[in-house]
Amino acid sequence: MSDRARHKRPALEKPEQPEQPEQSERPRPDSSDVAQGGYRVGRRGLLRLLGLGALSAAPLPVLPEVLRAALDIGDPPRPLKKAARAANGRIRQWTMIIDLRSCDGCQSVGKPPQCTLACIEGHFAPEPMEWIEVFEGELPGGGTQFIPTPCQHCQNPPCVNVCPVAATFSTPEGTVLIDQDRCIGCRICMAACPYDRRFFNWGDAPVPPESLLVDYSAEHQVPVRKGTVMKCDFCPDMARTGTLPYCVQGCPQRAIYYGDLEEDIATNGRVVVSASRFLAENDAYRLKEDLGTGPRVYYIPGHGEAVGRDVFTPERQPTEWPWMERVEGAVTWQR
Amino acid sequence: MAALSEWQRRLEETALAPVRRTGLRYWALVAFLLAVIGWGAYAYFIQLRDGLVVTGMRDRISWGLYIATFVFFIGISHAGTLISAILRVSGARWRTPVTRMAEFITVVALVCGASFVIIDMGRPDRLLFVFVYGRWQSPIIWDVLAITTYLTASITYLFVPMIPDLAMFRDRLAGRTSRWRGWLYRVVAIGWQGKPSQRRLLASAIGVLMILIIPIAVSVHTVVSWVFAMTLRVPWNSALFGAFFVAGAIFSGIAILIIVMAILRRVYHLGEYVTEKHFVYLGYLMAAFAAIMIYANISELLTHGYKLEEGVEFHFRQLFLAEFAPLFWFYLLGGLVAPIVIALLPATRNVRGMVVAAILVTFAMWIERFVIVVTGLRVPLMPYEPADYFPTWIEWSLLAAGLALFALLITIFSKVFPIIAVWEVAEEHESMPVVPETVEPAAPEILEPSGGTS
Amino acid sequence: MNLTTRRATRAAIGFLGAWAMAAALAVSAFASHVTPTTTVPDTVTAGEEMSIPVILRAADGAAVAGTTVTFYLHASFAGVTGEAEIGRAVTDDTGLAALTYKPRLAGHHEIRMEYLAPGDDEIQVATTAFEATGDVQLYRTEPSVSVPGLDVGLLMAVVSTVWMILFGVALLLVAIARAGKPGDALSLESRG
Numbered sequence: 007m008s009d010r011a012r013h014k015r016p017a018l019e020k021p022e023q024p025e026q027p028e029q030s031e032r033p034r035p036d037s038s039d040v041a042q043g044g045y046r047v048g049r050r051g052l053l054r055l056l057g058l059g060a061l062s063a064a065p066l067p068v069l070p071e072v073l074r075a076a077l078d079i080g081d082p083p084r085p086l087k088k089a090a091r092a093a094n095g096r097i098r099q100w101t102m103i104i105d106l107r108s109c110d111g112c113q114s115v116g117k118p119p120q121c122t123l124a125c126i127e128g129h130f131a132p133e134p135m136e137w138i139e140v141f142e143g144e145l146p147g148g149g150t151q152f153i154p155t156p157c158q159h160c161q162n163p164p165c166v167n168v169c170p171v172a173a174t175f176s177t178p179e180g181t182v183l184i185d186q187d188r189c190i191g192c193r194i195c196m197a198a199c200p201y202d203r204r205f206f207n208w209g210d211a212p213v214p215p216e217s218l219l220v221d222y223s224a225e226h227q228v229p230v231r232k233g234t235v236m237k238c239d240f241c242p243d244m245a246r247t248g249t250l251p252y253c254v255q256g257c258p259q260r261a262i263y264y265g266d267l268e269e270d271i272a273t274n275g276r277v278v279v280s281a282s283r284f285l286a287e288n289d290a291y292r293l294k295e296d297l298g299t300g301p302r303v304y305y306i307p308g309h310g311e312a313v314g315r316d317v318f319t320p321e322r323q324p325t326e327w328p329w330m331e332r333v334e335g336a337v338t339w340q341r
Numbered sequence: 342m343a344a345l346s347e348w349q350r351r352l353e354e355t356a357l358a359p360v361r362r363t364g365l366r367y368w369a370l371v372a373f374l375l376a377v378i379g380w381g382a383y384a385y386f387i388q389l390r391d392g393l394v395v396t397g398m399r400d401r402i403s404w405g406l407y408i409a410t411f412v413f414f415i416g417i418s419h420a421g422t423l424i425s426a427i428l429r430v431s432g433a434r435w436r437t438p439v440t441r442m443a444e445f446i447t448v449v450a451l452v453c454g455a456s457f458v459i460i461d462m463g464r465p466d467r468l469l470f471v472f473v474y475g476r477w478q479s480p481i482i483w484d485v486l487a488i489t490t491y492l493t494a495s496i497t498y499l500f501v502p503m504i505p506d507l508a509m510f511r512d513r514l515a516g517r518t519s520r521w522r523g524w525l526y527r528v529v530a531i532g533w534q535g536k537p538s539q540r541r542l543l544a545s546a547i548g549v550l551m552i553l554i555i556p557i558a559v560s561v562h563t564v565v566s567w568v569f570a571m572t573l574r575v576p577w578n579s580a581l582f583g584a585f586f587v588a589g590a591i592f593s594g595i596a597i598l599i600i601v602m603a604i605l606r607r608v609y610h611l612g613e614y615v616t617e618k619h620f621v622y623l624g625y626l627m628a629a630f631a632a633i634m635i636y637a638n639i640s641e642l643l644t645h646g647y648k649l650e651e652g653v654e655f656h657f658r659q660l661f662l663a664e665f666a667p668l669f670w671f672y673l674l675g676g677l678v679a680p681i682v683i684a685l686l687p688a689t690r691n692v693r694g695m696v697v698a699a700i701l702v703t704f705a706m707w708i709e710r711f712v713i714v715v716t717g718l719r720v721p722l723m724p725y726e727p728a729d730y731f732p733t734w735i736e737w738s739l740l741a742a743g744l745a746l747f748a749l750l751i752t753i754f755s756k757v758f759p760i761i762a763v764w765e766v767a768e769e770h771e772s773m774p775v776v777p778e779t780v781e782p783a784a785p786e787i788l789e790p791s792g793g794t795s
Numbered sequence: 796m797n798l799t800t801r802r803a804t805r806a807a808i809g810f811l812g813a814w815a816m817a818a819a820l821a822v823s824a825f826a827s828h829v830t831p832t833t834t835v836p837d838t839v840t841a842g843e844e845m846s847i848p849v850i851l852r853a854a855d856g857a858a859v860a861g862t863t864v865t866f867y868l869h870a871s872f873a874g875v876t877g878e879a880e881i882g883r884a885v886t887d888d889t890g891l892a893a894l895t896y897k898p899r900l901a902g903h904h905e906i907r908m909e910y911l912a913p914g915d916d917e918i919q920v921a922t923t924a925f926e927a928t929g930d931v932q933l934y935r936t937e938p939s940v941s942v943p944g945l946d947v948g949l950l951m952a953v954v955s956t957v958w959m960i961l962f963g964v965a966l967l968l969v970a971i972a973r974a975g976k977p978g979d980a981l982s983l984e985s986r987g
Contacts, residue, residue, distance in 0.1 A: 073472055134400075141723050143724045155723060162937065164573055167479075168479055168571060190468070191462050191463015192458075192461070192463070194481055196400070197569070200574075202721075208399065210392060233462075245873070265872070268933055271870055277875070278875055299573075340399055477951075478947070486954060504971070531971055532974075546964050549963070549964055549967075553957065
């Protein structure tokens with residue numbers, strides 16, 4: 007028997023008893039014990055062991071459901087009304103098409119980007135959240151283009167994939183929403199989003215009096231809750247009733263189209279287009295398409311030339327949060 | 342035989358000494374650590390009241406010191422796995438004096454690490470949601486599963502080999518210690534009498550656990566790394582993260598073990614059992630893992646740096662040349678190269694040298710976790726200026742409190758439970774003259790006189 | 796000619812001239828005129844391809860070839876009503892321009908066809924309409940990959956196995972405790 011096998015035996019002497027100096031008294035287990043690892047369980051015992059073990063582990067897959075039942079917590083009804091449907095009853099598939107040929111970052115208007123402003127005003131987005139943010143990207147050759155970037159409402163959303171409590175979820179209409187009543191503030195979704203479109207309520211964001219009268223719903227994210235994540239939601243409560251989102255309404259150049267891929271139609275508030283044709287004929291693309299996120303926001307390449315912008319005129323006005331001035335003691339932070 | 346039982350008696354006295362006598366230094370240390378923890382509690386209260394805005398984290402860099410420290414503590418919890426389990430499975434006999442301390446460190450580090458995740462949450466009042474509404478597809482839930490399993494297994498793995506020693510405590514301290522202690526040892530020794538049947542059962546239990554805990558530990562730090570690697574951030578989007586983090590975990594675990602060993606050895610006069618040989622061997626292991634970490638870093642950085650895809654160029658600039666260069670180069674040189682040099686040079690191949698190397702590694706590994714988290718989030722996703730992140734006093738206070746909690750729990754453990762695996766050390770010692778060892782015949786020279794200083 | 800006759804003649808010439816001009820205009824309007832003929836199948840299913848044909852013939856029955864016909868769908872969305880272009884087709888030798896179209900909604904569709912016939916300077920319009928039925932959801936989100944067996948069940952199997960083994964160790968500890976009780980020394984050893 008090798009030393010190694012012997013070492014696996016606990017060879018402890020009995021508690022100090024000087025009148026027993028002989029070590030030969032220590033019982034040595036026989037070889038059959040060694041072969042079986044020392045404890046003969048027997049077939050019945052083994053079955054009992056496996057059975058009890060299986061019982062102990064069996065509820066694991068449904069543990070969350072079991073806990074909910076035990077603690078008498080109903081699955082809180084997602085505060086959503088019925089899915090938005092087209093006239094013939096099929097579910098809408100919201101999309102947004104941003105025509106960059108018409109977007110000049112509101113340079114011609116001389117104000118901060120109006121899409122962002124309309125969204126902030128409509129949703130009372132706390133400073134410094136810009137749920138639709140107008141980035142200025144560089145073009146080959148040296149000019150710049152303005153890229154209004156809402157949440158891309160991906161079809162393979164990294165944020166939904168990683169959320170531990172399903173606080174962010176995909177709706178039947180294809181939009182991605184956040185339930186601030188469930189968000190635990192772990193912020194893994196913010197690390198996962200490749201478009202920088204999620205924002206955290208680091209502190210007590212001010213709440214305007216108007217919002218206190220509103221029933222909270224994941225569809226309009228008002229009032230805000232400290233320690234949770236927020237983002238653009240495609241204004242689902244408005245879209246369902248046939249109203250265009252704030253950013254679409256707010257754009258003075260009518261550069262943003264809102265549409266339904268199921269009905270294959272889109273509008274910017276002035277004209278109606280067939281979405282698929284509009285995208286195909288104008289060489290539409292999506293942001294970071296190679297990442298495989300499958301965004302629902304399409305872009306038509308341009309730099310504001312349709313509204314007279316020269317590609318070499320940089321800079322736009324910085325965003326403002328006008329409703330914050332109405333609330334005293336507004337708490338804010340930097341991005 | 343008389344010499345053997347004299348040696349055994351000395352060993353048992355050394356193990357019992359911390360429990361028998363408690364000096365002023367102990368209470369002073371406990372008071373100091375409690376004060377640091379109290380200051381951290383105050384900082385956390387402010388964070389609960391005002392929100393995470395009191396930290397330096399913002400939308401663009403949404404994770405920071407807390408998550409880095411969480412990863413760091415889970416990493417050092419791998420000390421127990423390596424020493425206890427892997428060395429036990431491979432039959433390395435020199436491990437016996439240090440296994441208990443390693444297992445302590447594992448349990449305590451897991452507790453501290455888990456608390457940093459809770460500190461980082463925006464809504465800690467909704468912690469139960471993780472269990473009630475958990476989604477199995479989320480890396481965070483994998484973390485919860487793995488850490489819960491590992492904590493359970495580690496506590497079991499700490500407890501089971503400790504049973505014979507607890508029985509010794511029960512028997513030797515019966516009637517000579519406070520009532521609650523007597524009751525405690527009686528309960529946790531679960532009726533151990535040293536009977537053959539019990540020994541067989543214990544052997545089975547240890548055998549099962551030592552094999553089981555290795556894959557559990559590997560899975561823990563792998564899923565912790567996947568919290569980062571399952572995102573699309575350029576510096577994190579790497580298939581190597583799992584193995585990289587596990588190697589780093591074992592690496593930092595060895596370093597912490599060396600430090601804790603050095604402190605406990607001096608304070609509790611363990612010099613006869615925890616000898617320079619142990620420090621040197623652990624130092625060799627640490628150097629080996631430093632080499633593995635160097636290899637992993639080369640794999641990662643060279644394959645990305647050779648191509649310089651979008652975002653990687655920015656990342657390399659911030660890492661090697663600009664904002665994070667001092668931290669990163671300290672990690673590379675002080676944390677990865679220095680331990681190898683210290684282990685190789687005969688002049689530094691001693692207790693002091695190894696402790697210095699271990700301190701360097703500990704700092705370097707915390708810095709590496711910090712750099713991974715912050716630089717990963719700092720690479721701009723869209724055309725905007727990269728943000729900066731500096732932890733605030735609240736974050737630093739909570740880091741100090743976490744380290745103080747770690748130290749405090751180990752201190753208390755050492756006063757309640759046997760800090761050295763008496764029966765295993767005795768077993769190894771008694772077999773030493775019988776079988777010529779293949780390692781370190783110079784053992785008798787290194788043995789210091791009992792009760793000596795290090 | 797006396798004055799009356801001269802006035803009457805001028806009036807007659809004036810009237811004749813006006814009529815002639817009117818007739819000329821009318822004839823010119825009709826003469827370059829192209830008759831569109833549309834036919835649409837009765838039952839159209841939303842989501843299936845159908846053909847919207849239009850045949851352009853000149854007044855003398857000759858086919859008008861090479862004319863581009865632009866098709867519009869009268870649509871209303873989010874309170875905005877308008878004509879959405881759905882395609883273009885060019886008339887062939889037989890004067891037929893057929894647009895292959897997949898209607899996306901069930902219900903009444905009004906199609907407007909605009910074309911500029913050769914020789915004309917105004918865009919002409921023809922209209923047609925059809926009904927579509929159907930309620931199958933048409934838009935498919937982008938495909939994902941689902942490998943049978945590689946799902947949460949596998950994770951559960953692994954985790955359950957680990958916890959089962961830990962549970963077994965706990966039972967071993969119970970056995971140790973029981974073996975320690977005096978008088979029980981025989982029970983476990985003899986069972987094997």
